[in-house]
Amino acid sequence: MDVLTLDSIHKSYGPIQALKGVSLSVPRGTVFGILGPNGSGKTTLLSIILDVLSADKGQYTWFDQPGSKYQRRQIGSLLETPNFYHYLSAVNNLKITQSISGRGSLAEIEDVLRKVNLYERKNSKFSTFSLGMKQRLAIAAALLGNPPVLVLDEPTNGLDPVGIAEIRSLIKQLSENGTTIILASHLLDEVEKVCTHVAILKTGTLITQGTVDEVLADEDVLELGVEDQVAAKAALYGLEGIAAIEEAGNLLLVKGPKGSLDPAAINAHCHASGIRINHLAMRKKRLEARFFELTSN
CATH class of the missing domain: 3.30.70.980 (YebC, transcriptional regulation domain)
Incomplete structure (x- = not known):
């Protein structure tokens, strides 16, 4: 069963066509990589499926529910650089996130910190975290409510090799536990290591999609x-x-x-x-x- 289906999605910013009739399907239980050079439309596509932007034309469905009628709490997302209070601890930042989003419960906070290997630093201030730890805390926030799908935009952006390896390991672990993960990235080597399926965009046009083996072969x-x-x-x-x-x-x-x-x-x-x-x-x-x-x- 597909968790997400896009049917001829178009989006323009004035004269610039960011997406030109993109259609694709994301099967349940996959790690689905959306690849493309800068300006290919990756972030615009993720913003549309998360109902942050509206498409000019076309439609998408989550769990067979048209457009934004899906249950938003079923989707965990990381679209931008982690944005937390630097003077607060990991636990207190997640308490604020839970209160604002309404996803999950306070009782889940320690559980998601364990999932991202931050439990031992739960009382440390955000300002003391490395970039990899900050990114893992953002993913912990996305995991509140135990969503079946995660949408991640450049989850390893700006990280050193150790941080990249941490996020790669976490993505694999979440996938093994049944979470469907949709991620946009330009780090092709990392995508090859974690993704089961890929879609490649170029200047807003879908070039190809399929399993990694199908695209390579x-x-x-x-x-x-x-x-x-x-x-x-x-x-x-x-x-x-x-x-x-x-x-x-x-x-x-x-x-x-x-x-x-x-x-x-x-x-x-x-x-x-x-x-x-x-x-x-x-x-x-x-x-x-x-x-x-x-x-x-």
Whole structure:
């Protein structure tokens, strides 16, 4: 079941078209990354689905409920830089957040602090927190009321490698516990490590969407290690599904259209042809390389 569906969302700021008919679906239980260069419409899209902005055209549904008719308390969100009282403790900041938002209860505060690994610092002032801790406190605020969905805009923005690793670990933990997470990010390596699905935007247009593996797999590339590359190339040329064979150091890269290469069949063909194989593996393209392929044209 999809928790969120967008149908041809348009949004303009004067002459600038921020979103141009974006349609996508977010399946329940996924970590869904929304990617794009600066100005691609990521934050505008998140603002619309959180009812902060209104779309000019199109509609969206949460849990099969049109537009803003969904239960807002079912969505935890972090859209901007964490904004808390610097002179108050983590607990007291969350008490204020709970009172204003009406989400969750005071009894839940210590529980969400445990979830984000801040319980031991619950009585420390916000001003003493590192950037990673501040970001985790903001996520704790979003977790009040135990929402089934979290929407996070650049959750690792401005963090050092330690802070990024902390947020990555937290996102994985929340996902394993069943929370659907929608996040916008420009850190492609981090997205590849935590996301199950991605959508890529460019100047307000949806370029592609799907599972991470689907988006990456624009072609099949099989790494083949053999003792005699010349003999292997001669044996493999003309085999069904193979479009090209390239040399890459001590490996051959066997290429074909997406879904065309059968490693088991290629292994059997080489064996029957007397070709000894010492390495056989499908190569996975990095998300960063695929992203630039899709957005550079």
